[in-house]
Amino acid sequence: MTKIIEKSSVPPRPSLESLEHKAVWLAFVLLAIGLHVFEAALPSLGPWFKFGLANIMTLLALMYLGARAAFTLAIARVIIGSMFIGTLFTPTFFISLAGALTAATVMVLLYKIFPRISLISLSVLAAVAHMSGQFVTVETWFIQQSALYYLLPPLLALSCISGWINGAIATYIWQKLKTERGL
Amino acid sequence: MTTENNHPKAATVSFRQCLQGSWADRILLVLLLMGIGFLWLQISQTLAQGAPAAYVYHGDTLLAKYPLPDDERMIHVAAQGEIGVSNIEISKHGIRFETSPCSTHYCTLSGTKKYTGSVIACVPNHIMVVIRGSDEKSDENIKFDAISE
Numbered sequence: 001m002t003k004i005i006e007k008s009s010v011p012p013r014p015s016l017e018s019l020e021h022k023a024v025w026l027a028f029v030l031l032a033i034g035l036h037v038f039e040a041a042l043p044s045l046g047p048w049f050k051f052g053l054a055n056i057m058t059l060l061a062l063m064y065l066g067a068r069a070a071f072t073l074a075i076a077r078v079i080i081g082s083m084f085i086g087t088l089f090t091p092t093f094f095i096s097l098a099g100a101l102t103a104a105t106v107m108v109l110l111y112k113i114f115p116r117i118s119l120i121s122l123s124v125l126a127a128v129a130h131m132s133g134q135f136v137t138v139e140t141w142f143i144q145q146s147a148l149y150y151l152l153p154p155l156l157a158l159s160c161i162s163g164w165i166n167g168a169i170a171t172y173i174w175q176k177l178k179t180e181r182g183l
Numbered sequence: 184m185t186t187e188n189n190h191p192k193a194a195t196v197s198f199r200q201c202l203q204g205s206w207a208d209r210i211l212l213v214l215l216l217m218g219i220g221f222l223w224l225q226i227s228q229t230l231a232q233g234a235p236a237a238y239v240y241h242g243d244t245l246l247a248k249y250p251l252p253d254d255e256r257m258i259h260v261a262a263q264g265e266i267g268v269s270n271i272e273i274s275k276h277g278i279r280f281e282t283s284p285c286s287t288h289y290c291t292l293s294g295t296k297k298y299t300g301s302v303i304a305c306v307p308n309h310i311m312v313v314i315r316g317s318d319e320k321s322d323e324n325i326k327f328d329a330i331s332e
Contacts, residue, residue, distance in 0.1 A: 090286075090307065091306050092306075120208040124215065138304075143240060143242060148302065148304065150226055150300045150302050152222070153223035154223070156215075157220075165202070167208075168204065171196075
Protein backbone atom coordinates (compact mmCIF):
# COMPACT_ATOMS: atom_id res chain seq x y z
CA MET A 1 0.00 0.00 0.00
CA THR A 2 2.81 2.37 0.97
CA LYS A 3 4.63 1.64 -2.25
CA ILE A 4 1.57 2.47 -4.31
CA ILE A 5 1.21 5.87 -2.63
CA GLU A 6 4.88 6.67 -3.26
CA LYS A 7 4.54 5.77 -6.90
CA SER A 8 1.47 7.94 -7.38
CA SER A 9 3.23 10.99 -5.84
CA VAL A 10 6.06 10.76 -8.40
CA PRO A 11 5.46 13.25 -11.23
CA PRO A 12 4.96 11.68 -14.64
CA ARG A 13 8.05 11.29 -16.76
CA PRO A 14 8.47 13.91 -19.47
CA SER A 15 7.92 12.58 -22.94
CA LEU A 16 10.87 11.74 -25.15
CA GLU A 17 9.75 14.49 -27.52
CA SER A 18 9.82 17.08 -24.74
CA LEU A 19 13.29 15.96 -23.63
CA GLU A 20 14.57 16.12 -27.18
CA HIS A 21 13.09 19.62 -27.55
CA LYS A 22 14.95 20.75 -24.43
CA ALA A 23 18.18 19.08 -25.50
CA VAL A 24 18.08 20.71 -28.93
CA TRP A 25 17.28 24.11 -27.38
CA LEU A 26 20.21 23.72 -24.99
CA ALA A 27 22.52 22.75 -27.85
CA PHE A 28 21.41 25.84 -29.80
CA VAL A 29 21.93 28.05 -26.73
CA LEU A 30 25.43 26.69 -26.19
CA LEU A 31 26.30 27.22 -29.85
CA ALA A 32 24.87 30.75 -29.73
CA ILE A 33 26.92 31.56 -26.60
CA GLY A 34 30.00 30.15 -28.30
CA LEU A 35 29.41 32.34 -31.36
CA HIS A 36 28.70 35.38 -29.15
CA VAL A 37 31.98 34.94 -27.25
CA PHE A 38 33.92 34.07 -30.45
CA GLU A 39 32.71 37.24 -32.12
CA ALA A 40 33.66 39.34 -29.09
CA ALA A 41 37.17 37.92 -29.32
CA LEU A 42 37.53 38.78 -33.02
CA PRO A 43 39.05 42.12 -34.06
CA SER A 44 36.21 44.63 -34.38
CA LEU A 45 35.02 45.36 -37.93
CA GLY A 46 34.10 48.87 -36.79
CA PRO A 47 33.11 50.73 -33.64
CA TRP A 48 29.41 49.95 -33.91
CA PHE A 49 29.37 46.89 -36.09
CA LYS A 50 29.41 43.16 -35.42
CA PHE A 51 28.60 40.38 -37.81
CA GLY A 52 25.81 38.91 -35.63
CA LEU A 53 26.69 35.24 -36.10
CA ALA A 54 24.72 34.26 -32.99
CA ASN A 55 21.52 35.34 -34.77
CA ILE A 56 21.94 32.25 -36.98
CA MET A 57 21.08 30.15 -33.93
CA THR A 58 18.01 32.31 -33.17
CA LEU A 59 16.82 31.76 -36.74
CA LEU A 60 17.38 28.01 -36.48
CA ALA A 61 15.63 27.88 -33.09
CA LEU A 62 12.64 29.67 -34.62
CA MET A 63 12.46 27.20 -37.49
CA TYR A 64 13.15 24.08 -35.46
CA LEU A 65 11.58 24.77 -32.06
CA GLY A 66 9.24 27.74 -32.43
CA ALA A 67 8.82 31.36 -31.36
CA ARG A 68 9.14 30.87 -27.59
CA ALA A 69 12.40 28.96 -27.96
CA ALA A 70 13.80 31.66 -30.25
CA PHE A 71 12.99 34.39 -27.71
CA THR A 72 14.40 32.53 -24.73
CA LEU A 73 17.50 31.65 -26.72
CA ALA A 74 18.10 35.31 -27.63
CA ILE A 75 17.81 36.36 -23.97
CA ALA A 76 19.87 33.44 -22.61
CA ARG A 77 22.74 33.89 -25.03
CA VAL A 78 23.08 37.62 -24.33
CA ILE A 79 23.00 37.14 -20.54
CA ILE A 80 25.33 34.12 -20.40
CA GLY A 81 27.56 35.40 -23.22
CA SER A 82 27.97 38.73 -21.41
CA MET A 83 29.04 36.86 -18.28
CA PHE A 84 31.81 35.21 -20.27
CA ILE A 85 33.08 38.40 -21.91
CA GLY A 86 32.67 40.50 -18.75
CA THR A 87 30.09 43.00 -19.97
CA LEU A 88 27.11 41.93 -17.83
CA PHE A 89 24.93 44.92 -16.83
CA THR A 90 27.22 47.38 -18.66
CA PRO A 91 25.84 49.66 -21.42
CA THR A 92 27.13 47.11 -23.97
CA PHE A 93 24.96 44.43 -22.34
CA PHE A 94 21.76 46.49 -22.48
CA ILE A 95 22.41 47.56 -26.05
CA SER A 96 23.12 43.97 -27.04
CA LEU A 97 19.99 42.70 -25.26
CA ALA A 98 17.81 45.35 -26.90
CA GLY A 99 19.19 44.46 -30.33
CA ALA A 100 18.73 40.72 -29.81
CA LEU A 101 15.15 41.12 -28.55
CA THR A 102 14.19 43.46 -31.38
CA ALA A 103 15.66 41.07 -33.93
CA ALA A 104 13.90 38.06 -32.35
CA THR A 105 10.57 39.95 -32.27
CA VAL A 106 10.86 40.90 -35.94
CA MET A 107 11.81 37.33 -36.87
CA VAL A 108 8.86 35.84 -34.98
CA LEU A 109 6.30 38.35 -36.23
CA LEU A 110 7.40 38.06 -39.85
CA TYR A 111 7.46 34.28 -39.65
CA LYS A 112 3.92 34.25 -38.19
CA ILE A 113 2.60 36.69 -40.80
CA PHE A 114 4.48 35.24 -43.78
CA PRO A 115 5.11 31.54 -43.04
CA ARG A 116 6.74 31.05 -46.49
CA ILE A 117 9.30 33.83 -46.01
CA SER A 118 12.87 32.69 -46.68
CA LEU A 119 15.54 32.58 -43.99
CA ILE A 120 17.62 35.13 -45.92
CA SER A 121 14.78 37.69 -45.96
CA LEU A 122 14.08 36.99 -42.29
CA SER A 123 17.76 37.40 -41.43
CA VAL A 124 18.19 40.63 -43.42
CA LEU A 125 15.11 42.24 -41.85
CA ALA A 126 16.12 41.01 -38.39
CA ALA A 127 19.63 42.45 -38.86
CA VAL A 128 18.15 45.83 -39.82
CA ALA A 129 15.82 45.65 -36.79
CA HIS A 130 18.75 44.66 -34.57
CA MET A 131 20.78 47.70 -35.59
CA SER A 132 17.79 50.05 -35.34
CA GLY A 133 16.87 48.67 -31.91
CA GLN A 134 20.38 49.28 -30.67
CA PHE A 135 20.34 52.89 -31.88
CA VAL A 136 16.96 53.58 -30.29
CA THR A 137 18.27 52.16 -27.00
CA VAL A 138 21.42 54.31 -27.11
CA GLU A 139 19.40 57.41 -28.03
CA THR A 140 16.84 56.76 -25.28
CA TRP A 141 19.13 55.84 -22.40
CA PHE A 142 22.67 57.00 -23.06
CA ILE A 143 23.10 59.86 -25.56
CA GLN A 144 19.81 61.68 -26.06
CA GLN A 145 20.79 63.30 -29.35
CA SER A 146 19.15 62.65 -32.69
CA ALA A 147 22.55 63.41 -34.27
CA LEU A 148 23.43 59.84 -33.32
CA TYR A 149 21.26 58.64 -36.22
CA TYR A 150 23.79 60.14 -38.68
CA LEU A 151 25.71 56.91 -38.10
CA LEU A 152 22.73 54.73 -38.91
CA PRO A 153 22.58 54.56 -42.76
CA PRO A 154 26.06 53.07 -43.39
CA LEU A 155 25.59 50.63 -40.53
CA LEU A 156 22.17 49.59 -41.85
CA ALA A 157 23.74 48.92 -45.26
CA LEU A 158 26.39 46.73 -43.60
CA SER A 159 23.65 44.99 -41.59
CA CYS A 160 21.85 44.07 -44.81
CA ILE A 161 25.01 42.37 -46.09
CA SER A 162 25.79 40.57 -42.85
CA GLY A 163 22.12 39.58 -42.53
CA TRP A 164 22.18 38.10 -46.04
CA ILE A 165 25.29 36.01 -45.30
CA ASN A 166 23.93 34.85 -41.92
CA GLY A 167 20.63 33.97 -43.61
CA ALA A 168 22.48 31.93 -46.23
CA ILE A 169 24.40 30.06 -43.51
CA ALA A 170 21.15 29.41 -41.62
CA THR A 171 19.48 28.18 -44.83
CA TYR A 172 22.35 25.80 -45.48
CA ILE A 173 22.27 24.41 -41.92
CA TRP A 174 18.47 24.18 -41.98
CA GLN A 175 18.55 22.21 -45.25
CA LYS A 176 21.13 19.86 -43.72
CA LEU A 177 19.03 19.45 -40.57
CA LYS A 178 15.93 18.73 -42.62
CA THR A 179 17.83 16.08 -44.57
CA GLU A 180 19.47 14.50 -41.53
CA ARG A 181 16.42 14.51 -39.30
CA GLY A 182 13.74 14.10 -41.95
CA LEU A 183 11.77 17.21 -40.97
CA MET B 184 15.08 8.24 -38.89
CA THR B 185 14.82 9.29 -42.50
CA THR B 186 17.86 8.96 -44.68
CA GLU B 187 19.21 11.42 -47.20
CA ASN B 188 17.82 9.34 -50.06
CA ASN B 189 14.29 10.35 -49.09
CA HIS B 190 15.17 14.01 -49.58
CA PRO B 191 17.24 14.21 -52.74
CA LYS B 192 16.50 17.90 -53.36
CA ALA B 193 17.49 19.01 -49.88
CA ALA B 194 20.66 16.93 -50.05
CA THR B 195 21.90 18.61 -53.23
CA VAL B 196 21.66 22.22 -51.99
CA SER B 197 25.15 23.72 -51.77
CA PHE B 198 26.18 26.74 -49.75
CA ARG B 199 26.73 28.70 -52.95
CA GLN B 200 23.09 28.09 -53.93
CA CYS B 201 21.96 29.20 -50.48
CA LEU B 202 24.08 32.35 -50.75
CA GLN B 203 22.41 33.36 -54.02
CA GLY B 204 18.99 33.61 -52.38
CA SER B 205 15.68 33.80 -54.23
CA TRP B 206 14.33 36.61 -56.41
CA ALA B 207 12.16 37.78 -53.53
CA ASP B 208 15.27 38.03 -51.33
CA ARG B 209 17.11 40.06 -53.96
CA ILE B 210 14.19 42.43 -54.50
CA LEU B 211 13.92 42.94 -50.74
CA LEU B 212 17.64 43.68 -50.49
CA VAL B 213 17.54 46.18 -53.37
CA LEU B 214 14.50 47.95 -51.84
CA LEU B 215 16.17 48.12 -48.45
CA LEU B 216 19.44 49.45 -49.89
CA MET B 217 17.51 52.04 -51.92
CA GLY B 218 15.68 53.15 -48.79
CA ILE B 219 18.93 53.38 -46.84
CA GLY B 220 20.56 55.34 -49.68
CA PHE B 221 17.65 57.78 -49.72
CA LEU B 222 17.91 58.20 -45.93
CA TRP B 223 21.65 58.79 -46.26
CA LEU B 224 21.11 61.49 -48.91
CA GLN B 225 18.50 63.24 -46.77
CA ILE B 226 20.82 63.27 -43.76
CA SER B 227 23.78 64.50 -45.83
CA GLN B 228 21.73 67.41 -47.18
CA THR B 229 20.57 68.38 -43.69
CA LEU B 230 24.11 68.30 -42.37
CA ALA B 231 25.78 70.25 -45.13
CA GLN B 232 24.31 73.66 -44.21
CA GLY B 233 27.04 76.12 -43.19
CA ALA B 234 30.71 75.72 -42.34
CA PRO B 235 31.55 72.45 -40.59
CA ALA B 236 31.68 72.64 -36.81
CA ALA B 237 32.35 70.08 -34.09
CA TYR B 238 29.57 69.62 -31.55
CA VAL B 239 30.37 67.91 -28.25
CA TYR B 240 27.45 66.43 -26.32
CA HIS B 241 27.01 64.83 -22.93
CA GLY B 242 23.71 62.97 -22.92
CA ASP B 243 21.10 65.54 -23.96
CA THR B 244 23.35 68.57 -23.24
CA LEU B 245 25.45 70.37 -25.81
CA LEU B 246 28.75 70.97 -24.02
CA ALA B 247 30.61 72.79 -26.78
CA LYS B 248 30.44 73.84 -30.39
CA TYR B 249 33.61 74.77 -32.22
CA PRO B 250 34.20 75.48 -35.93
CA LEU B 251 36.82 73.19 -37.41
CA PRO B 252 40.01 75.32 -37.59
CA ASP B 253 41.50 75.89 -41.04
CA ASP B 254 45.01 76.46 -39.66
CA GLU B 255 47.34 74.40 -37.46
CA ARG B 256 45.52 75.23 -34.21
CA MET B 257 44.55 72.34 -31.95
CA ILE B 258 41.52 72.64 -29.70
CA HIS B 259 41.37 70.31 -26.73
CA VAL B 260 38.04 69.69 -25.04
CA ALA B 261 37.84 67.90 -21.69
CA ALA B 262 34.29 66.61 -21.53
CA GLN B 263 33.07 65.34 -18.17
CA GLY B 264 30.90 62.27 -18.69
CA GLU B 265 29.24 59.62 -16.54
CA ILE B 266 32.39 57.69 -15.68
CA GLY B 267 35.12 60.31 -16.11
CA VAL B 268 36.69 62.81 -18.47
CA SER B 269 36.94 62.20 -22.22
CA ASN B 270 39.64 64.29 -23.90
CA ILE B 271 38.71 65.33 -27.42
CA GLU B 272 40.96 66.96 -30.00
CA ILE B 273 39.56 69.24 -32.71
CA SER B 274 41.89 70.32 -35.51
CA LYS B 275 41.83 70.99 -39.24
CA HIS B 276 42.29 67.22 -39.66
CA GLY B 277 38.99 66.58 -37.88
CA ILE B 278 37.85 65.29 -34.51
CA ARG B 279 39.21 62.47 -32.38
CA PHE B 280 39.03 61.10 -28.86
CA GLU B 281 42.51 61.37 -27.34
CA THR B 282 41.67 59.52 -24.15
CA SER B 283 38.57 58.01 -22.63
CA PRO B 284 37.78 56.39 -19.28
CA CYS B 285 35.67 53.64 -20.89
CA SER B 286 36.80 50.02 -21.03
CA THR B 287 35.92 49.26 -24.64
CA HIS B 288 37.83 52.24 -26.15
CA TYR B 289 35.81 52.09 -29.36
CA CYS B 290 35.83 55.90 -29.26
CA THR B 291 39.63 56.27 -29.19
CA LEU B 292 40.03 53.43 -31.71
CA SER B 293 37.71 55.25 -34.13
CA GLY B 294 40.63 57.53 -35.01
CA THR B 295 40.18 60.92 -36.67
CA LYS B 296 36.95 61.81 -38.49
CA LYS B 297 36.87 64.84 -40.73
CA TYR B 298 33.79 64.72 -42.95
CA THR B 299 30.46 66.39 -42.26
CA GLY B 300 28.15 63.85 -40.68
CA SER B 301 30.96 62.02 -38.88
CA VAL B 302 30.08 60.89 -35.38
CA ILE B 303 32.27 59.49 -32.62
CA ALA B 304 30.46 58.36 -29.51
CA CYS B 305 31.59 56.98 -26.18
CA VAL B 306 28.41 55.30 -25.00
CA PRO B 307 29.64 54.23 -21.51
CA ASN B 308 30.65 57.85 -20.81
CA HIS B 309 27.58 59.32 -22.61
CA ILE B 310 29.83 61.62 -24.70
CA MET B 311 29.39 62.19 -28.42
CA VAL B 312 31.18 64.41 -30.96
CA VAL B 313 29.57 65.25 -34.30
CA ILE B 314 30.75 67.26 -37.29
CA ARG B 315 27.91 69.10 -38.98
CA GLY B 316 27.04 72.41 -40.59
CA SER B 317 27.05 75.34 -38.19
CA ASP B 318 23.82 76.79 -39.67
CA GLU B 319 21.76 74.10 -37.98
CA LYS B 320 19.57 74.95 -35.01
CA SER B 321 19.97 73.40 -31.53
CA ASP B 322 22.67 75.79 -30.38
CA GLU B 323 20.70 76.75 -27.28
CA ASN B 324 21.80 75.81 -23.77
CA ILE B 325 25.46 75.38 -24.62
CA LYS B 326 27.46 74.57 -21.48
CA PHE B 327 31.16 75.03 -22.28
CA ASP B 328 33.40 72.83 -20.22
CA ALA B 329 37.19 73.10 -19.98
CA ILE B 330 38.17 74.10 -23.50
CA SER B 331 41.77 75.02 -24.24
CA GLU B 332 43.57 75.98 -27.44
